[in-house]
Amino acid sequence: HLKEQHRVQIKGYRCYRDDGGVGTAIFVKDRYRSHQQHTDLANVDSCAVQLKTGDTKWTFLSLYIPCGSTGPSIRPGLSELNETEKIIIGGDFNARHVLWCTDTNTTGAALKRWLDEPDTNLVLVSPDKPTYNNSKLDHFLVQADDRPPHSRTPLVTQSFADHDAI
Numbered sequence: 001h002l003k004e005q006h007r008v009q010i011k012g013y014r015c016y017r018d019d020g021g022v023g024t025a026i027f028v029k030d031r032y033r034s035h036q037q038h039t040d041l042a043n044v045d046s047c048a049v050q051l052k053t054g055d056t057k058w059t060f061l062s063l064y065i066p067c068g069s070t071g072p073s074i075r076p077g078l079s080e081l082n083e084t085e086k087i088i089i090g091g092d093f094n095a096r097h098v099l100w101c102t103d104t105n106t107t108g109a110a111l112k113r114w115l116d117e118p119d120t121n122l123v124l125v126s127p128d129k130p131t132y133n134n135s136k137l138d139h140f141l142v143q144a145d146d147r148p149p150h151s152r153t154p155l156v157t158q159s160f161a162d163h164d165a166i
Contacts, residue, residue: 008025010027012029012030013027013028013029013030014027014028014029014030014034015027016028016034016036016047016049017047018045018046018047020045022045022064023045023064024045024046024047024062024063024064024091025047025062026047026048026049026060026062028049028051028060032051032052032053033051033052034049034050034051035049035050035051036048036049037049037050037059039061041063043065043066044063044064044065044066045063045064045066046061046062046063046064046091047061047062047063048060048061048062056085056086057085057086058085058086058087058088059085059086059087059088060087060088060089060090061087061088061090061091062090062091063089063090063091063092063093064091064092064094065091065092065093065094065095065107066094067094067107068094068106068107086143087122087141087142087143088140088141088142089122089140089141089142090138090139090140090141091138091139092137092138093108093111093137093138093139094107094137095107095108095110095111095137095139096108096137097109097111097112099112100124100126100139101137111124115141121143121144121145122142122144123141123142123143123144124139124140124141125139125140125141125142126139126140127139
């Protein structure tokens with residue numbers, strides 16, 4: 001859990017963070033001009049950063065969705081961010097669904113329904129292995145046209161948190 005008293009620095013990177021709840025953070029190389037963007041995600045800890053590379057404006061969102069969250073608490077804010085030019089969302093969704101896990105919970109069902117809607121241009125990218133307690137709770141959402149050639153992300157098994165990093 002990232003708290004205000006935890007100072008995390010990486011040489012050559014700027015740290016953007018939100019210390020509410022469990023806390024989230026994003027590190028951006030100093031060479032990129034970037035700024036933190038306000039997010040309005042109900043009951044979700046999140047940190048968003050915008051930066052520009054060439055002519056493309058990117059939004060990166062790190063989030064933590066508490067266990068038991070329902071679709072309506074995350075959907076409006078994510079739909080709003082989906083309108084930006086390029087977006088990558090990563091974090092602990094606490095969302096289980098039989099398509100990427102062994103069972104389905106409320107958050108996983110809501111996330112799957114939202115991703116299946118015709119106006120949602122995001123796809124789920126999941127790790128090959130569980131990230132926490134035999135469950136795949138940590139994911140990325142990327143725009144469909146930016147999807148990597150494979151739908152899985154590598155897992156970093158040495159992490160400073162209770163979940164393995166992706």
